[in-house]
Amino acid sequence: MESRGSSTNGDADLLALLKSELKNSMKAKDANASGVFRALLSEFQYAEKQASASDSKSPQPSIISILQKAVTKRQEAAAQYRAAKPSPREDLAAKEDEQIELIKKFLPKEMTREEIMQIVQQVIQELGLSGEGKQIIPVKGAMGKVMGELSKRLDKGKAPGQVVSAVVKELLGSK
Known part of the structure; x- marks a missing residue:
């Protein structure tokens, strides 16, 4: 998988790549990956519907922003699982970390x-x-x-x- 930049054409390419990865993960019977890709595509479709339903001045959502929010959400969840009292849930945190790595493959390389x-x-x-x-x-x-x-x-x-x-x-x- 290659990271993409953010642009209208880049969004279309990235969306097609996500759909392709969903198909591949379903064929491979990888429930974790296919669940992540389904959730991302669903969040993007929801954001598009929200933008088109509200006034036309609101910008169309970027797939990159959806991916970044998904990573942030999973990072926060992993931190909460690790901070759980009386016993941390490292198993659930590790699952969130796996999902983060799957999503990061689609994000552009961050600047140092x-x-x-x-x-x-x-x-x-x-x-x-x-x-x-x-x-x-x-x-x-x-x-x-x-x-x-x-x-x-x-x-x-x-x-x-x-x-x-x-x-x-x-x-x-x-x-």
Whole structure:
């Protein structure tokens, strides 16, 4: 399986790939994988129906965003299973981890923290927020300005918002 980028054509390709993987997993009688793929396709169809039923201004859902939400949901579930008291449920957490790996095969490769840091530094310089020697000039609303520009430049599928936000805070000296 090859990771795809996010675009309208990319979404169609990724959707076709998901359907193909569902067929393959059903033929192989892999109940876990086929359940995951069915759930993902169902979530995407539901999101499409919700978008078309609401006002036409709402954007069409991206399969990448559906996949990212599915990974996040499963990561949270695995963490809860591991934190269960009095006895953690490692068996259920391992099942969630398996599902996460299945889904991640369809997501684009994430950028490293260093790659994100380089882009953030470039944006800070372009916005005139850094002076000589790369020291940051304190500007009210600098975080918002930098994040706004980064949202235009970074693909959400490749640069997780939490990491981008942490890097911006670190470079701007925000707490």
